[in-house]
Amino acid sequence: MKKLWMAGATMMVTAAVLAGCGSGKEAANTSPAASAEAQASAPEASVAAAVVKTGMLSPIGKEVSQGNIEIKDGKLMLTNFKTSEGPDLHIYLAKEQDIATGKSLGKIDLKQSEQTFDLAGADPEEYDSVVIYCNKAHVAFGAANLSDGNSADGGTTTSETADTTDTTVAMVKTGMLSPIGKEVSQGNIEIKDGKLMLTNFKTSEGPDLHIYLAKGQDIATGKSLGKIDLKQSEQTFDLAGADPGEYDSVVIYCNKAHVAFGAADLK
Known part of the structure; x- marks a missing residue:
């Protein structure tokens, strides 16, 4: 009888240990689920921080x-x-x-x-x-x-999906015109999709003002994109096949007086 009682007690202890292990396993299974929920909610909290x-x-x-x-x-x-x-x-x-x-x-x-x-x-x-x-x-x-600065749907941007042959057209460069000397030309520059956009433009009056793509603000080796309208705050010029990657600046230049009115370094 004593042996039977000891055997029975051993079985009860073993069952209790196994039950305890099973309980621990269930806890382990539920923990990752809770963690996954926490991770899923984390991006929502950081959306404002990521806004560009x-x-x-x-x-x-x-x-x-x-x-x-x-x-x-x-x-x-x-x-x-x-x-x-x-x-x-x-x-x-x-x-x-x-x-x-x-x-x-x-x-x-x-x-x-x-x-x-x-x-x-x-x-x-x-x-x-x-x-x-x-x-x-x-x-x-x-x-x-x-x-x-980000696409609204979180998808890929034009530069990510464009074919490499469209690099010149898709390239974006920007700059801000600052006055040179006594003459003043100011405004914002954006080069995109084969166009140069000039916005918020103001300038001193001068005869025969042109806008140039240039290297190191040197119009001697630059390319004139056209004549400036002195009264228009927003103007657009066609690059006419010029590769913006070859230039690092834009210059407003008076061809008649040989004077620069303003220039912008491109980024």
């Missing part, structure tokens, strides 16, 4: 602030920045360039061409513009309208 928006600052009125804007990973990056001097300049995220309902991201350093500002939790999707504003004088020095 871009823009190009243009001057407002007599004061001049110029530069390129990129918003990505919770930061606003300001590059190629130049500005007129002013007290207490700030950079704002805004709706329709209205700083009254905008959000200041910090004070501008007048001397730094590259600056980065933390969005501090601001959702870039809620804003459509960036403004450089003097809080003391209540004057805007420059503003940029923002556009989405």
